Amino acid sequence: MRVLIAAAGSYGDVAPYTGLGCRLRDAGFRVAVAAPEQFADLVTRAGLEFRGIAADPSGGPGGGGGMMRRAAVFMRELGQGMAALAASGGADVLLLSTTTAPLGWHLAEALGIPALGVYLQPVAPTVGFPPVVAAGRSLGPWGNRAAGRLALRVVDRMHAEAARELRDTLGLPRAAQPAVRKRLDRVGWTVLHGFSSALLPRPDDWRAGLEVVGNWWPHCPQDARLPQELADFLDAGPPPVFIGFGSMAAGEGERLGGIAVRALKEAGLRGVLQAGAAGLHAVGDDVLTVGEVPHRLLFPRTAAVVHHAGAGTTAAALRAGVPAVPVPVTADQPFWAGRVAALGAAAGPLPFKELSAPALARALRAAVEEPDPRARAAAVARRMAAEDGAGHVVREVERLLSR
Numbered sequence: 224m225r226v227l228i229a230a231a232g233s234y235g236d237v238a239p240y241t242g243l244g245c246r247l248r249d250a251g252f253r254v255a256v257a258a259p260e261q262f263a264d265l266v267t268r269a270g271l272e273f274r275g276i277a278a279d280p281s282g283g284p285g286g287g288g289g290m291m292r293r294a295a296v297f298m299r300e301l302g303q304g305m306a307a308l309a310a311s312g313g314a315d316v317l318l319l320s321t322t323t324a325p326l327g328w329h330l331a332e333a334l335g336i337p338a339l340g341v342y343l344q345p346v347a348p349t350v351g352f353p354p355v356v357a358a359g360r361s362l363g364p365w366g367n368r369a370a371g372r373l374a375l376r377v378v379d380r381m382h383a384e385a386a387r388e389l390r391d392t393l394g395l396p397r398a399a400q401p402a403v404r405k406r407l408d409r410v411g412w413t414v415l416h417g418f419s420s421a422l423l424p425r426p427d428d429w430r431a432g433l434e435v436v437g438n439w440w441p442h443c444p445q446d447a448r449l450p451q452e453l454a455d456f457l458d459a460g461p462p463p464v465f466i467g468f469g470s471m472a473a474g475e476g477e478r479l480g481g482i483a484v485r486a487l488k489e490a491g492l493r494g495v496l497q498a499g500a501a502g503l504h505a506v507g508d509d510v511l512t513v514g515e516v517p518h519r520l521l522f523p524r525t526a527a528v529v530h531h532a533g534a535g536t537t538a539a540a541l542r543a544g545v546p547a548v549p550v551p552v553t554a555d556q557p558f559w560a561g562r563v564a565a566l567g568a569a570a571g572p573l574p575f576k577e578l579s580a581p582a583l584a585r586a587l588r589a590a591v592e593e594p595d596p597r598a599r600a601a602a603v604a605r606r607m608a609a610e611d612g613a614g615h616v617v618r619e620v621e622r623l624l625s626r
Contacts (some may be wrong), residue, residue, distance in 0.1 A: 224624055227314035228341070229257045229323040229330075231278055231301055235468035235535040236322055237262045238341065239417060241269040241442035243318075246613035247355040247620065257308055269442035274311050276304030286516060294381055298326070302385035305330045316623055318616070321346060325382040326389055328403055333393035337623040340414030341616055343534045344555050347414075347433055348372045349426035368428075395585070401480045415616055419540060421606040422562055430512035438538050438608025443517045452544040453495070460493055462526040463511075464587060467497030470576070471531045471552040476502030481530075485512060485580035489588040492526065518543070527590040529583070532560035532572070541568060544604035546596035548586045550575050 226247050230240045237258045239468050244254040248271065255272035258265075259279065278300035290328040305326045317338040319327035324340055331338035348371025350364035364369055379400040386400050411432040416425075417439050425435040448454070457463070465547050466483045469621055480496065484505045487494040493509040497516070504512045518536065522543035530536040532549040537559045540547045547569040549560035560572035570586040 224251075224315045225253045225255070225313055226316050226318060227255050227257060227274070227308070228275070228320075229308070229321040229327050230316040231259055231304075231322045232320075233533075234262075234265075235469055235533045236320065236343065238265060238403055238441035239439050239535055240318075240320065240341070241271065243341065243417075243439040243613050243616060245269055246270045246439070246603060248615055250617045250621075252620070253412075253469060255312065255314070257304075257311075274308060276301065278304045279327075295384070298382055298385040299388070302326050303390040305394075306389055309333055309393060310356070316620055318620075323393035325378060325400065325404075326386060327335055328407065329386060329389050329393060329395060333395055337626075338412075339616070339623060340412065341439075342414055342416050343418065345416060345418075345423065345426075346375065346378075347429055348375065349424040349428055351428070352558075355555040357558075361403070361589050375404065376401070413619060415612070415619060417612050417616075418534060419541070419603070419607045419610055421603045422541065422559075422566070423540065427442075434615070436615035437607065437612030438542070439613040439616065441517070441535070442521050442540075447517055447520060449516060449520050450513065451607060453511065453516065455512055456495070457524050460509070462524055462531060463493035464490075464527050464591070465493045465495050465497065465522065465525045466529040467499050467536075468501050468531040468550070468552065469501065469536055470500045470535050471533075471556075471582065472499075474500035474502070476504055479503050479578075480505045482578060482580045482583060486587060489580065489584035490509070490591070492587060492591065495521070497524070527587060527596075529587070531575070532556040532563070534559055535562055538607075541566075541600055541603045542607050544601040545598070546570075546590040546600050548573065548590050550578055550583075566599055566603060568603055570596070 228240050230237045240256055244256050248254045250494040255274050256266045257274040257276050259273045263273045267479040296420055317331045317336055319338055321342040323343050348368045350368050353362050353367045353370045354374035362373055383400050385565045413432045416435045419437050420435045479501055480503050483496055496503045496505050496512045498514055518539035525545055527546045528540040529548040532551040547563055549569055549572045551572055552575040563569040564571050570589050573582055
């Protein structure tokens, strides 16, 4: 049986699906991952088939002016990519990420196959919290739910033109995006959310079919090792602090590197800086700059993790049982930063625009020297270790295909 996983966005929006794909492959499925072309190597290194989607994530949601225009371009490219997938090879079931679902629904309809939501973020309205991209505090039960419904209307409006073009290309009858969403809700379309209930419990007011099952993680081979230079650095002294901003802060490497070095020196700590999209870099006896390395191998050997609070990095730090210093930049990052801080496993979030060496040094000292954040992170790590998000997905795929 053939499974097609469709994912798009930044590295963190795609990488977890390599691990999920490997788990499905090990269960006996033929797995292909459809994603933007820059992730071809990421997918094939995991031993999975890659199918390209000609959609540039940098044209999608982001900071700065013209965000809506870039989003519209990205949605249209994504729709064209979905249309191309219809002719790129068969599939028996389609797995859709948060980003690809609003257009993937139409692809599944055209192919006549079941689809399953495999989301990394919650999007269904609830009284428990506002939309994750709102970056605001709770609006109260009524306000949270109303804002959640409004957010879905905005998403449907953003996808409307791309969905109309996609349905025309696929030979489907016209159908408004909100109507398609309502139809799926009516039949109880299943969405499995790949985050831990320890970080965000399932809201009681969600409809049946919306489940929180636990993380699926980026593929990391059993024999994977850290680069020798990094391993030597870790062995040469006390656990360092990891500092990285993932796909965020492009072009701000010099400023961020300076802040990091000054903060580490003031706090009396060693540091590992991950270059990432920002181009973070520093030189010194107590600082090492690295490229992409498996968080699964590195984070357990750190004293704390300074990160942008993307869903994947937030979860990886908690999985390692180490305290965090979240520095959210945009989108859902303030939401996850707030969640991990509420658990007591992190200092209060440091907004990216307000980041300074003195503020970071204070947060680092609190994270490393106070016992509570590490104890709270370790407790969450134990709960996460008992979850099997990928296993839930495998069982749901088997159920769908058995019907």
